[in-house]
Amino acid sequence: MLQRIQPETLDVIRTRTSVRDYATTPIDDTLFEQMITSLLAAPTASNAQAWQFVAVRNPGRVEIVRAFSPGIIGIPPLIMVACIDHRRTKRAPGEASEKLADTAKLCVAMAVENLLLAAHALGLGGCPVGSFRGPVVQKLLNLPAEIEPVLVVPIGHPAQTPVPSKRRESSEVINFEDWRPDTATA
Amino acid sequence: MLQRIQPETLDVIRTRTSVRDYATTPIDDTLFEQMITSLLAAPTASNAQAWQFVAVRNPGRVEIVRAFSPGIIGIPPLIMVACIDHRRTKRAPGEASEKLADTAKLCVAMAVENLLLAAHALGLGGCPVGSFRGPVVQKLLNLPAEIEPVLVVPIGHPAQTPVPSKRRESSEVINFEDWRPDTATA
Numbered sequence: 001m002l003q004r005i006q007p008e009t010l011d012v013i014r015t016r017t018s019v020r021d022y023a024t025t026p027i028d029d030t031l032f033e034q035m036i037t038s039l040l041a042a043p044t045a046s047n048a049q050a051w052q053f054v055a056v057r058n059p060g061r062v063e064i065v066r067a068f069s070p071g072i073i074g075i076p077p078l079i080m081v082a083c084i085d086h087r088r089t090k091r092a093p094g095e096a097s098e099k100l101a102d103t104a105k106l107c108v109a110m111a112v113e114n115l116l117l118a119a120h121a122l123g124l125g126g127c128p129v130g131s132f133r134g135p136v137v138q139k140l141l142n143l144p145a146e147i148e149p150v151l152v153v154p155i156g157h158p159a160q161t162p163v164p165s166k167r168r169e170s171s172e173v174i175n176f177e178d179w180r181p182d183t184a185t186a
Numbered sequence: 187m188l189q190r191i192q193p194e195t196l197d198v199i200r201t202r203t204s205v206r207d208y209a210t211t212p213i214d215d216t217l218f219e220q221m222i223t224s225l226l227a228a229p230t231a232s233n234a235q236a237w238q239f240v241a242v243r244n245p246g247r248v249e250i251v252r253a254f255s256p257g258i259i260g261i262p263p264l265i266m267v268a269c270i271d272h273r274r275t276k277r278a279p280g281e282a283s284e285k286l287a288d289t290a291k292l293c294v295a296m297a298v299e300n301l302l303l304a305a306h307a308l309g310l311g312g313c314p315v316g317s318f319r320g321p322v323v324q325k326l327l328n329l330p331a332e333i334e335p336v337l338v339v340p341i342g343h344p345a346q347t348p349v350p351s352k353r354r355e356s357s358e359v360i361n362f363e364d365w366r367p368d369t370a371t372a
Contacts, residue, residue: 002201002306009198009307013224013300015188036356038199042299043314047351054361061363085359103316106337109295110314113228114199117303120188121195128229128296130289142365151292165233170222173271175240177247179328 012121017164019125021074022156027057031122032078035155038118039080042111050088050104051111052147054081064140069152071131076154080115081137082108086146108150119155125162126155198307203350205311207260208342213243217308218264221341224304225266228297236274236290237297238333240267250326255338257317262340266301267323268294272332294336305341311348312341 032055039053056065056079065079066072072079089100112128119126128151137149218241225239242251242265251265252258258265275286298314305312314337323335 002198002309005309006194006198006307007220008192009195010220010224010304012188012192012195013304014227016227016229018229034193034196036360038196040353040356040359041200041202041350043202043204043302044353045314045316047353049354049359052359052361054364056363058363099316105292106295106298106314106316109292110299112292113296113299114303116229117300118196118199121192123188123191128231128292130231130285130292140364141361144365147365164227165230167226167230167233168235170226173226173235173238174222175238175327177242177244178240178326179330179333 012117015164016117016120017125017162018127019156019158019162020127020154021159022076022154023159024077025157026077027124027156031124034122035115035118039111039115042107042114044107045103048088048100048104050085050100051108052083052085054083054141054143056081056141065137065152066154068136068140069129069132071129072152072154074154074156074159076126076156078155080153080155081141081149082112082151082153083143084108084148084150086148105150112151112153115153115155123157124155125158126153128153198303201350202303202306203311203348204313205342205344205348206313207345208262208340209345210263211343212263213310213342217310220308221301221304225297225301228293228300230293231289234274234286234290236271236286237294238269238271240269240327240329242267242327251323251338252340254322254326255315255318257315258338258340260340260342260345262312262342264341266298266339266341267327267335268298268337268339269329270294270334270336272334291336298337298339301339301341309343310341311344312339314339
């Protein structure tokens with residue numbers, strides 16, 4: 001439990017935005033470790049923790065992963081590759097469960113959001129990238145077949161002040177009690 | 187951008203845990219609106235915002251949704267039903283894109299994590315629930331076929347102090363540069 005209500009966290013959540021250009025400054029280990037702690041505190045269905053992460057920081061390797069990830073724009077000092085661990089999404093030996101794998105994917109996404117929020121809270125920035133060549137990245141990182149990369153996440157010090165993207169009005173996406181009763185036919 | 191680094195946000199992220207039992211106290215509107223702002227600030231691929239949310243607060247309706255959601259334990263004052271909006275995951279009229287729908291699902295999960303973190307920051311709690319009868323919930327809420335519920339999220343004031351679940355050592359899930367080089371065969 002928190003010692004006290006922390007409304008300032010809402011500012012962190014509200015002002016996070018995608019950062020796609022990075023300064024060349026590396027990420028120091030203290031910041032890195034704080035991001036890892038946040039990453040691993042995400043919800044995980046049945047506490048299965050059916051996830052694996054690869055932190056790519058070696059500049060040569062960053063460049064190679066980036067080459068196969070069109071969604072990564074600038075050159076980041078860190079790419080976190082977020083994966084489902086399918087070894088932990090099976091009900092019984094040999095029996096794969098589509099539903100459990102699907103749930104694991106949601107947990108990986110929530111972990112990535114924790115990572116991005118922690119980065120932002122620490123003055124860093126990044127964005128979740130789904131546009132990458134999965135099989136190539138898998139091979140480049142020597143990932144076994146059961147470790148499936150879902151998102152690659154470039155993170156670094158922002159090269160310039162990022163501008164939050166405009167969102168639709170909340171009335172367009174938040175419904176009360178059921179589907180848009182104002183427009184529903186009786 | 188943030189005015190200053192906010193390391194206390196890391197405490198919010200680190201101490202969030204699933205809350206499954208709720209006090210009967212309702213959630214006041216100020217807290218509710220702050221949670222909505224956080225929810226909608228999540229990353230969204232290509233800013234598609236291919237999501238819709240239904241806030242269920244009417245006690246009778248909460249009870250009905252809960253009846254078809256075995257993953258919801260206590261009776262919460264709010265259930266947020268988080269959905270993919272498939273009308274926004276098509277490349278061209280009539281042409282569905284599996285990849286875009288898959289990406290939208292990740293965005294919905296990240297939005298739900300924002301919601302849960304905001305709840306925790308405000309002294310509330312909840313948990314993401316994948317165990318619910320999708321087609322029934324869809325019908326109960328009058329959701330059109332293109333609005334697919336992904337997670338139902340009960341939220342309320344915690345009935346007791348929640349205990350964070352134990353996680354594996356970070357060395358078991360964080361790899362450096364590539365797959366577990368310490369155990370890889372040369």
